[in-house]
Amino acid sequence: MGVVVVAAGMGTRLGAGMPKALVQVGGEPLIVHAVRRAHATAGLQQLVVVVPAGHRAAFESLDLAAELVDGGTERTDSVAAGLAALQPNIEVVLVHDAARAFAPASLFDDVARAVRNGADAVVPGLPVIDTIKQVAADGRVAATPDRAGLRAVQTPQGFRRSALDAAHDHGRQATDDAALVEQDGGHVIVIDGHPDALKVTVPADLDLAAALATTNSKESSVPLPLPVPRTGIGVDVHAYADDDRVLSLACLTWPDERGIEGHSDGDVAAHAVCDALLAAAGLGDLGTQFGVDRPEMRGATGTDMLEDVLNTLHTNGFRIGNVSVQIVGNRPKVGPRREEAQRAMSAALGGAPVSVSATTTDHLGFLGRGEGIGAVANALVVAAD
Missing domain, CATH: 3.90.550.10 (Spore Coat Polysaccharide Biosynthesis Protein SpsA; Chain A)
Structure with a gap:
């Protein structure tokens, strides 16, 4: 509009x-x-x-x-x-x-x-x-x-x-x-x-x-909106599941790794990126985008959610500049599949540049104790051409 x-x-x-x-x-x-x-x-x-x-x-x-x-x-x-x-x-x-x-x-x-x-x-x-x-x-x-x-x-x-x-x-x-x-x-x-x-x-x-x-x-009293480009930050954390589900992370499946709990597939990297993109565009957060009024998103994959957010950005006159996400946890070892993860997430976001990194908390906190996985992302959005 x-x-x-x-x-x-x-x-x-x-x-x-x-x-x-x-x-x-x-x-x-x-x-x-x-x-x-x-x-x-x-x-x-x-x-x-x-x-x-x-x-x-x-x-x-x-x-x-x-x-x-x-x-x-x-x-x-x-x-x-x-x-x-x-x-x-x-x-x-x-x-x-x-x-x-x-x-x-x-x-x-x-x-x-x-x-x-x-x-x-x-x-x-x-x-x-x-x-x-x-x-x-x-x-x-x-x-x-x-x-x-x-x-x-x-x-x-x-x-x-x-x-x-x-x-x-x-x-x-x-x-x-x-x-x-x-x-x-x-x-x-x-x-x-x-x-x-x-x-x-x-x-x-x-x-x-x-x-x-x-x-x-x-x-x-509401200030005028800042002109684009705009940046946003997103954080997501999920606990490991007690059943035999497969881990979904960074739009990939990890067959040999323990799966995590979640209303969807629990892809913390994708979820953090969704939050960062929505925050950058001033369009809310995961709860706003995927609330209880959208039951069709139950069980959605990280790819599904990124594609959905991308469509929302386009509808509201934004395109993605770039995205960076850091996975926090003891496992999996992201390095060997880093480029594969970057390609998968980029494809879900219409080819936007995505960088993926990983770190641990040096055994501190619930992530350091191996109770779950977290991710922190930031994103840049610009006005659509």
Whole structure:
């Protein structure tokens, strides 16, 4: 999934004398609040921020962990520039206004989920509480729409990538992108919006935004994610089994060695690497990936688990830089099969470089007493090409 945050407006009605997205609220610019929440969206692969032409340096200084592109004359032009910067493999796109800087991450998730459920476009909206009058050019009331069927729309708005690209290909202008998809005859739905997704437009809105920055302290205190590459550490330990099972270690079987206990095949090296990769990508741990809601993973091999984690990384926009794992225990003697183990683990990880080493604890502790085997791994992940 990709998110395009439109921050190219100069905020004339706000009267701040600078791009609106750079106006500070609660000690930080609006754009920082906006991208922090966008970064927290589940399954985010790429974040693009569209900035006012001539102001890129000011945005670069904020370390937004996002790709910056210059905006156009109109909002639709700016969105088109952001779309052009997205990776071609991204199928779901969210378009968000930096002026709605306090839209919670949960709203991003709700919109994305609705797109994945089949809509061409998804718009969050709130019920209209005032009576609305449709007025003719001469001031005469032409109609009074039933407000029960009216919604005040917000962002982020979500789209199936192909539908949004097609709508922009016509070169039309609109105040929001859902209107372009509507004009193309697309399937557009409205879901419940959120009061915090208010738009900062005039000076009075800054007071409301400041209140949100203060009350929504949990989200506002979360730091921006570090840019890739990222590193992670994983540790796993298993006790020896009391039965005659065969040892599985480093994606190999060791027929002459004592097997170990485990919900799966107990491959501590593979498990430690899985934990390290998930930690590096910020995607949880073994319990998150292989919880009780996945009974099909019972008895899974180390190879199965590495392949599953690799798929999760790819889905979330990461690829593996390299992996290193050290096996800790008295047995087996890893040296004679080191290269074989490295090849097996690398194959399970799509050819990523893997190094395998081994050590003992000099007879100290439960590993030194021969009660089990452990492994420690670290991993580097980078952004997918």
